[in-house]
Amino acid sequence: MRVAARKIKADDRHGDIALAGSAELAADGGERSESVAAVNKVFAILQALGENSQIGISELSQRLVMSKSTVHRFLQTLKGLGYVAQEEDTDRYRLTIKLFELGSKALESVDLVREADVQMRRLSQLTREAVHLGAFDENSIVYIHKIDADYDLRMQSRIGRRNPLYSTAIGKVLLAWMEPDEARNVLSHVVFRKSTPKTLASAQAVLNILPHVREQGYGEDNEEQEEGLQCIAVPVFERFGRVIAGLSISFPSMRCGADTKAHYVALLKDAGRAISAQLGYHDSQRAVD
Structure with missing residues (x-):
């Protein structure tokens, strides 16, 4: 009986390891999916900005079916990187020359x-x-x-x-x-x-x-x-x-x-x-x- 008990405990331990490994893989897969989704959103915003000389957060949110907070977060990141500029008078956003340089x-x-x-x-x-x-x-x-x-x-x-x-x-x-x-x-x-x-x-x-x-x-x-x-x-x-x-x-x-x-x-x-x-x-x- 003691041998059987030890075997059960060992099997449980292996099961725990397998479950932990599966959880890690699932977490990695989830992170990758989130990263891909974020990249897609960034390029959707850039595409929309490219089709309009200037555009505001509300309009971007409606057009891209994203929350205003998400649009704002990505715009601020792009602004910090120098690819987007914000018009002070209107709070509207536009692409900068940096993207033109990249394309060139x-x-x-x-x-x-x-x-x-x-x-x-x-x-x-x-x-x-x-x-x-x-x-x-x-x-x-x-x-x-x-x-x-x-x-x-x-x-x-x-x-x-x-x-x-x-x-x-x-x-x-x-x-x-x-x-x-x-x-x-x-x-x-x-x-x-x-x-x-x-x-x-x-x-x-x-x-x-x-x-x-x-x-x-x-x-x-x-x-x-x-x-x-x-x-x-x-x-x-x-x-x-x-x-x-x-x-x-x-x-x-x-x-x-x-x-x-x-x-x-x-x-x-x-x-x-x-x-x-x-x-x-x-x-x-x-x-x-």
Whole structure:
């Protein structure tokens, strides 16, 4: 009987654990559902604001079938983030320019990839090496377009992959065309890790080379990200002269001597100027020579 009793208690304990686990899963599921519902409400409010130059809480509440308190809470959050402004005289709300800026960035990325693709394919045909387009995001670079090398020995990468600013040719280009204080601030938030013996290991070491990068019109990764692999990159300008991306060729060190590298630099500069011109920038020649 004592054995049976112990077994019953053990089974009860397992049951308690199972019930607790089920409760946790249910709680997680409930939280996820609430989060999705909240996101849906936020975008419903933004959509309604987009359809009206100005609109008040009562009208939003009626149109979206939400309580006034819920509408008010989300509006205050959006206001705090800078996406919504409140008119003092009327207590009505409107969208701010910040959403336009966000949309412009998305459109800019689409235009950038489309315009870059032709030049990237040309570079790929001429060099047979890997060609990448990368942009700045959250203190790193992210590859937004690529064409693989036509060799068995080649760089392994993927669109969406992130790499450090300090050890990549594209990263150095993006930093070099920032204002010095901006580049210094960006690097102050970067954690430096040496991928190879040649990796620059401090913000100051990177800052020291940026004037040279800008002067010569291109950045280099001399086996700083991966041993045996080199990369050259040039800037891509948008219509107002801001660098929005870097265009690069990557290749194994064993496959590229000084003459070949100089040829790649010339090809990249031509391609960078062509893409920049397609994006509306008409002074690229002087900027990268």
